[in-house]
Amino acid sequence: MLNYSTSEENYIKAIFHLQQDEGTVTTNEVAHELSTKPASVTDMMKKLKTKKLLYYQPYQGFRLSPEGKKVALLIIRRHRLWEYFLAEKLKFSWDEVHEVAEHLEHVSSKKLIDKLDEFLGFPRVDPHGDPIPDENGKIETSPQVCLLDLPLNKPAIVCHVGDQSNQILELLNHKNIGIGTRMEVKKKFDFDNSMEIKIRQQLPFTISEQLAKNIFVRYGT
Amino acid sequence: MLNYSTSEENYIKAIFHLQQDEGTVTTNEVAHELSTKPASVTDMMKKLKTKKLLYYQPYQGFRLSPEGKKVALLIIRRHRLWEYFLAEKLKFSWDEVHEVAEHLEHVSSKKLIDKLDEFLGFPRVDPHGDPIPDENGKIETSPQVCLLDLPLNKPAIVCHVGDQSNQILELLNHKNIGIGTRMEVKKKFDFDNSMEIKIRQQLPFTISEQLAKNIFVRYGT
């Protein structure tokens, strides 16, 4: 496994995240994701292509090669282990871990990461509920359901938040919703797709479609 | 406190270490320390001068300004806290921590470092026995004595190793000498300046002048 620059790693990670939904990723999408310019993206795509990390034909978009995906997963492993460390050991709050982990993730000593993993007790998900790849880049793909699609009165556990902006985290914090929170959907309102949800030992309250769209759960009590 | 690039930080740190002995540092010394070329050093000195981190007149060498010293001490703080973390929590061996800490030290979140400090229980020295600066860059200057200068039969504790090459660490490991090791000097041989030392529950053995020169101790049992 070769070493890649911080910049290269950020591009690889961005493409990995973007291609989860659609299979192929465009220049503009990456430029927007990384707050850079399309011309810079094209430059980097040419470079990553020569390194065989992605497939790329001019004007046709691109997607990671198997090798590229593996690199991406190892970066994500580093990122999520550091997030777990920051939240669990250093008592960072949920919404602060991401930014610091963005920097720590580029320290690429395999031994460091494997020992960190061991020290943390081989956690399976990070503080946002996202699964942590193992040292071979294998990731647990567990069936997540969007809160919008959750049937009424079915107990579920929050396991992931789509958008991770500060605004949404502030709102979730205010409403006492976090990873691991148990809830049921009590009512759905077709008018605006808002829904009423119930959390143990709390009165039911309403959340918007916008918010529900970004909350993902697993079945379970 | 501004942010500096990894490269700038490495130069600042190198100058700080070199000027401990002499007051002023030369271009060649820094080039050698950082395995780079004198021309590159001159470039960087001009840059750091405009940032008011050091005093520099062409051909006259340079030394850090008070501001530059403070920056250096905060980098050293990060380095040594990570070293402590790696050794104490992740069970890295003594001679492996330095290299990884070289990378981690450039992640410059103050909150991260202060919380790490707290998590570690505010350690006062790193695994090499070097003192850890506090969050204001204040450092404890305790009286260290070179093993060469230690009087006979005076109990002392190893607190620092001068040279930190892998070769010396391997040797120290083999002889069971590490930070915190208690010892006494039993005999000194003027012929080659070698000395016989005694470690608790071990037979006395001999070490070379070369080695003794690089071992520093504090008085104490």
Place this chain on the structure above:
DNA sequence: TAATTATTTTAGGTTTGTCTAAAATAATTT
């Protein structure tokens, strides 16, 4: 002191990663 040697700086070039402006291609609308 003059000549030689060593050190340091300057001048100009390279690589990485970025940018702007213009050209090429693709997608959309009329």
Place this chain on the structure above:
DNA sequence: AAATTATTTTAGACAAACCTAAAATAATTA
């Protein structure tokens, strides 16, 4: 299908950090 609009790529430039080779300065030796 042609024209317009949007996207992507190319061309050329820039800053950071490095390099080599040559010039300038300082230190040393004869």
